[in-house]
Amino acid sequence: MNFFRRAACAAALSLSVVAGATGAESEKTFAPAIVFDMGGRFDKSFNEGANQGAERFKADTGVNFRWFEITNEAQREQFLRRLAARNAKVIVAVGFSMAPSVEKVAKEYPEVRFTLIDGFVDLPNVQSVEFAEHEGSYLVGVLAALASKTGTVGFVGGMDIPLIRRFVCGYEQGVKATRPDAKIISNMAGSTPAAWADPTRGSELAKSQMDRGADVIFAAAGQTGLGVLQAAADAGKQGIGVDSNQNHLFPGHVLTSMIKRVDVAAYNAFKGVMDGTWKPGHQRLGLTEEGVGWALDENNRPLITPEMLAAVTKASDEIKAGTRRVVNYSDAGNCNY
């Protein structure tokens, strides 16, 4: 009995020594941190994009980063505050839902730098990075219209918020500009953050759209979108991925992906603070800044015909040059074009 007690004590002691050592070590060095949203670090989409950027930073510089994954609403502020209190030099907050918490915590810790992705907070220590999703969505809309045989295309959004309306609106414009008689069916998975993480619901929505004739479906819904792509692939139809390049998920059944370079935003935030080039303020990354785009790789090359490539390149060039205007839902407040 005595022996066991001694062994247990020794184990506990050595554990606490190890924990203490790592704690001191990370406080001495540069400590970036990232907080992921509900979809989770490996959602194969938005959050995973941010994770890739952070991982690339780690590979390039050898500096490890701390991360947290939100599983309920109360944790946003709690995790941000904990990271700020533990001397994180820069905290990347992923997702529009973080905005109110970032605003609150950034005021309390003016020396900590925050990079908010997909939201806007006007404070001297916050960098807000937003994307021109409507431009990228316009391009995949062009591709969807040309790829559809039935003339009906679908859209499945995650949570019903202005950001996702921006996707739908751009997509709609792209489809209609290419094929004025096309029909667009759009659905939102829900009105709470849980709508980002419900693939079963995603496939159910996709099935209902396919029942109504849709044969290309654009999913802008985090993990929920995986269910959409799955259902489209199962039915032999085509899906369009979002945020990260999702072409590899169901090769031959993912027409393309609307890429949002969340990885670049996360990488630049870490690197910028390390090099001292980090600046607060508002950025909007569009086609011109290569913040958004559409994915072409070996998985979807057979699906993209020369005509489609020509049409999408033309649209892309015109948007960059400013000769083709895409209405931004967030600026206009509606989707009239």
Place this chain on the structure above:
Amino acid sequence: MESYFWLLSLLDSTLRLAAPLLLAALAGFYSERAGVVDIGLEGKMLMAAFAAATTAAFTGSALAGLLAAIGASLAMALLHGFACITHRGNQVVSGVALNIVAMGLTAVLGNAWFEMGGRTPNLPAAARFGEVTLPLAETLRNVPVLGSLYYELISGHNVLVYLALVLVPVTGWIAYRTRFGLRLRAVGENPAAVDTAGISVPALRYQAVLIAGLLCGIAGAYLSTAQGAGFQNNMTAGKGYLALAALILGKWKPVPTLAACLLFAAADALQTRLQGVVMPGIGEVPVQLIEALPYLLTVLLLAGFVGKAIPPKASGRPYVKER
């Protein structure tokens, strides 16, 4: 004609969504008719869904996944039985505990094994229960009305959906036409009488709880390897509780329970189809209202539209042989 196909697709989706509710509600039927309250339907389904997805991911076989799901669910059912039959613990407390354990354990194990935020890898077609095309469906497809009804609605579901539907009459037969069923119902109403007749109350209740475990196992496997293609955190999302509500709404009888499950599923299916539809007079229906539809329906119906639902008399009370 278009509205006819719209209706067919709605009913088709209703069947798909009703299957897991129905399996769980039938599980609750066996357990509660034997006098053991089962709040733990949710937890058993969740654990089973996780076991099915994990096993299917490693072995590439849907059947292996199903067996693992049943195994996991049976283990939880045994634990429930041990706590409330052998040790006469509070049945509600034990059920809630199982739910919490399942929620935590699946998230932790999933994160540790796959590092995908609690998800399991996407399953290939071979590791899932695919859709079954019933005989003659293709040939009959062009027969007006009935042909498309058969092709769109009856055919083309996975095997677990058919199993769930077949289990309703089977359960009715077992409960009302067999000796086991008579004893099962008696032990839920008056265990002392069953004991006097020389039949072991604990043995009967254990059997009932294990059957509930088996059915919850199938329901869980349905969620992750038939309807979905992998496990996500908390993927049951309250379906266990909804099944319990269906059981109460169905007054602890198999066929009315089926009707309640179909009703809930139809509300859910309707919800995805009503989005963005413009209603005459009101304009576009707000998403929030549509989302609340199944819950509103439940509250309204439970609030008195169905009449009094009387649970089995001994339900929730542990049996003590001698006082």
